[in-house]
Amino acid sequence: MQKILIDDISPGSVIAKDILNHEGVMLIPKGTILRDKFISQLHEIGVEEILVEENEQESAQRIKEIQKSMNIDEIIFEKTRIQAQMQIKKLMVKFSTMNHMNLDKIKYLVEDIIEQLLLKKDIVLTLSRLRSIDNYTYEHSVNVCVLSLIVGIDLNLDRDSLKNLGIGAILHDIGKVGVSEGILKKPSRLTEKEFEEVRRHTQYGYDILTNTNISEEAAQIALCHHEKYDGTGYNRRLKGESIPLYSRIVAVTDVYDAMSNDRVYKKKMSPDKVFKEIARMGNKHFDREIMEKFVRHLSLYPTGTGVILNTNHRGIVIEQNRLLPESPIIRLFKKDKSSNRSSFVDVDLSTTRYLFIKDTF
Ligand SMILES: [Fe+2]
Structure with missing residues (x-):
């Protein structure tokens, strides 16, 4: 796990330890996927840093950067x-x-x-x-x-x-x-x-x-x-x-x-x-x-959406499957522990029977 300042946290990170308030009442349990809503609530109650799962914070951060730089086709100029x-x-x-x-x-x-x-x-x-x-x-x-x-x-x-x-x-x-x-x-x-x-x-x-x-x-x-x-x-x-x-x-x-x-x-x-x-x-x-x-013009998982699979892997939607909207093509990120290098693999969810999207962030 890794200690992260609340200002640096990315939506999609996973909480590694229960978050309690001053009276010891549970606010957010361990294992919760952080969403924008939770991050702003933590801000509001004055939480400054939290413990998150290391790998997941990193891939969430990476996905956030890619989302920003993704050249998504604009509908109008x-x-x-x-x-x-x-x-x-x-x-x-x-x-x-x-x-x-x-x-x-x-x-x-x-x-x-x-x-x-x-x-x-x-x-x-x-x-x-x-x-x-x-x-x-x-x-x-x-x-x-x-x-x-x-x-x-x-x-x-x-x-x-x-x-x-x-x-x-x-x-x-x-x-x-x-x-x-x-x-x-x-x-x-x-x-x-x-x-x-x-x-x-x-x-x-x-x-x-x-x-x-x-x-x-x-x-x-x-x-x-x-x-x-x-x-x-x-x-x-x-x-x-x-x-x-x-x-x-x-x-x-x-x-x-x-x-x-x-x-x-x-x-x-x-x-x-x-x-x-x-x-x-x-x-x-x-x-x-x-x-x-x-x-007909909507997509269940628009290009650029951060997704979490049933295997808990995190990825980003890079292309749509018009015939199977629930199974887009996604880019999954992984880190090789020995070389400390990050790499990615693209997976077409329509061609695999065992992988599916369980959540978005
Ligand atoms: Fe109105």
């Missing part, structure tokens, strides 16, 4: 993504002082995103990148736009419809300019009154957008993206196909993106759990046909 995020930020910040929105630039960027997506075939979503909590709304807006357009393309929407869907999707949460920052960034549970204020972002967004030159259909997305197919959503508890099509699309992509990334009040879920959760919610909250179109 990084430059476009950043420009769009900056533009949303500008719109939201300026609106509070000018009370007016000029959407020309963001419209142009959405058209650029559509062009880029139309050139791609068979898009599989890769591991979501690390997000900064401060820029959450802007990054989330662009992601929801890209994901919604992927569904729109699958539905064979024409170019004008895609433009309406894209602009409405990228601005779906614009009404958050009317919600106090304290509530949006509150790390703990919201009171019913605070929830009510959050819910108002839909009507507020719609009111802002109807004063611009975007179409009614696009503005409706801001109003209806929290409606649920079974009629349990807000604001108007619309049901089934009385919810406009574009809002039914954004309802799925909005929830997917939120679950896949850290938020101030909740840690992200692993891709396989998000996949299952979206499929489960499909029966109640979403339009089933749209949900099914969307999940």
